[in-house]
Amino acid sequence: MKCNGSEILLECLLEQGVDTIFGYPGGSVLNIYDALYKYQDKINHILTAHEQGATHAADGYARATGKTGVALVTSGPGATNTVTGIATAFMDSIPLVVITGNVPVPLLGLDSFQEVDITGITMPITKHNFIVKDIAQLADTVRRAFEIANSGRKGPVLIDIPKDITAAVCEYQPKQIPALVPNADTMTDEDVATAVQMIQQSKRPFVYTGGGVIASDAAKEVRELVDLIDAPVSSSLMGQGGFDNYDERYMGMLGMHGSKTAANAVSECDLFIGIGTRFSDRVILKISAFAPNAKIIQIDIDPAEVNKNIRVDHTLVGDVKCVLQRLNPQLGQCSHSDWMEKIASWKREYPNQQKGNTPDALLPQQIIETLCELTGGEAVISTEVGQNQMWAAQYYSFRHPKQFLTSGGHGTMGYGLGAAIGAQVGCPDKQVINIAGDGSFQMNCNELVTLSKYNIPVIELLLNNEVLGMVRQWQRLFYGKRFSQTTLERGVDYSKLAGAYGIEFYTIAKPEEIRPTLEKALAANGPVLINCVIDRDINVLPMVPAGAAIDEPILEIEIDD
Incomplete structure (x- = not known):
């Protein structure tokens, strides 16, 4: 035609x-x-x-x-x-x-x-x-x-x-578009056998999941792998939700702002299995000190990522789901009870608890953990970039793939609100929340008009500290507390901004206001903006300084000004 x-x-x-x-x-x-x-x-x-x-x-x-x-x-x-x-x-x-x-x-x-x-x-x-x-x-x-x-x-x-x-x-001639089938012929039986042997010889395995697990829909296969080899699991920022965060095997995120448990486990494991990950610089940090006692297996679809950021001992190149479907049946049941108990003891010893400058401080951890409780860990969470992003990854416990939407590689401030709109349009039956800092929010807050025009029921959860928090944190630690152009104090009346767009508005300023306010927001039938007034000197911890070893994180920052 x-x-x-x-x-x-x-x-x-x-x-x-x-x-x-x-x-x-x-x-x-x-x-x-x-x-x-x-x-x-x-x-x-x-x-x-x-x-x-x-x-x-x-x-x-x-x-x-x-x-x-x-x-x-x-x-x-x-x-x-x-x-x-x-x-x-x-x-x-x-x-x-x-x-x-x-x-x-x-x-x-x-x-x-x-x-x-x-x-x-x-x-x-x-x-x-x-x-x-x-x-x-x-x-x-x-x-x-x-x-x-x-x-x-x-x-x-x-x-x-x-x-x-x-x-x-x-x-124009219409065509029937066949479903894409991942290429599974990218590795030999010998490649698989070598990986099996390395896993079976391991006494302290560590499984690390990246965004490739989600991209290939391989969460089920990863679950099978870790159960078979009796290993603890950590995830990258992009890999959040690829493994159930509620599971006792989960150690938290790995990297610059990852958990102390995961950092210790990297240093003591004898086999590190990276699945669907490119080994970002924010994860490996000091290369010579990353997994120093371990052999490394990398499973990834892109051969260009192999040995790019870190040298590995063995690779399985291919779609993660296809690779694990070939690998898992070759593995027998393993047991590493002593290793898993050590992981559990580190989790008890190093809980990541935020501290405020006053006993009644409103903490992002309280807000996000309450949100997680009220949503059962089932909401779709988008974020902006900076402290809000790290706090969301640390304190919301993700259960499934496709729940956490964040700009991991590019670090795009202003990403989250647009992403939340797309997620809510694509998944109208799910609860969608964008966790934002005020710096990022003001970059693309014009998209509030899109929420309003289409009555898209996204909750914009604004962690408002009136500073560029992550940059300020670096200035405090490494630039002699010279807070150059990171104090915003723009005097924005967010209630008027929400009102201009016809969006429901709430403020959270005290811990006792968290639960009732979030309950009202979650029950709303349209878009909501919540202004959470937090202290400018609440930091993202742990934090591994650039160039330091992953098991040398800063766990506390003194605030004396």
Whole structure:
């Protein structure tokens, strides 16, 4: 059948199972938005306040649902406004398709109004990108973009479509899109046998789960592995929810702000099994002191990550789920009771308890642990970046994959609210909360209008200390308490801000206000903003200084000013 480019684009999105687009219209995508008007009963469009918010929303939608997120924006500034969101998805391996408009093909390269080389700009932060200059190639380009976004190590793909291509007419032939099957033929039987032997010889194994466990839907297989080998488990920031945090085997997060128990276990284990992780610098810290007594097995889908940040003794390259489905049946039942008791004793000895400067201080730990209790550890939690992010990872106990949405690799302030919008749209039956610091919140608080417009029942939990808390913490420890430009004190009346958008508002200023306020917010039928007034000198602990060994964390910081 004959269709114009805009109709072909939307038909191809329907082929891929797309039901929601996050975007913002403009001149170069007018034809696509005109087609969306006709397709509004098939494809839901969420109009955000800003193109960056649209990209973060598509990212949050992808993380929470496991589907591919889709963002649609115009050319020029519309396209460049997506760059931070694309980089965020790229660093965290999130499947995203970003569709940008551009000037007509004859005007490309002439510095035309709102023309930008977005494929050139985004080349380093996408798995692949395309510019479609021939209407006959549009359908197959869209199909290829989704395949690339979801195959192997997942990630964002950009499709740039000049305006004249969206209006041109071409023959369109629908296609049935087969489900992608992960490639399981990336390792030999000998590779598996070597891993089995290393595991069976271990007396003190340590299992570490990263974002790849969630990306490959391998939580069940990881559970089987740790039960078979009787090992303790820690997770990266991106791996939260890949293993049930309520389980007695779980030691807490590993890394710069990880638990002391996990740090001790790394130093004393004799086998470290990293699953779906790239061994970030924020995890391994001082390379020479990381797992000094252990052999290391790395299981990862991306061969480029092997031996990149740390040398390992053995690798199993492939989709985590496929690898473990081959590995687990080869393992017999192991028992390491002495090792597990030692882990339990460290957990008792090093509980991570926050301290305030006064006995009645309002502590983030109290707020987040109460939230976890009231939601049964079942809510979808997004975060901004900084202290709020670490506190959420430390004190909310995640039970399942796809519960924790955070900018791990890129560290994008302003990510969380957009991500929460996408998660709530994709998972309307789940409770979604964005845990934010006031610095991050003020970067993208314009997306409150999106919550209000669509009555999206997200809770914005604002941990308000009127400073850039994480940067201030570093200034205190390493810059002689010279708090340069980290004291905000902007005097924002958050009740008026919420009121301007018609959003329900509460304040928590005392510990006794935590439970009743959270209960009211959780019972609300629409968006809520909660302003939690906390002290500016509550720090994220433990903290391993840059260059120090992972088992040398700072456990207490004296506040004398």
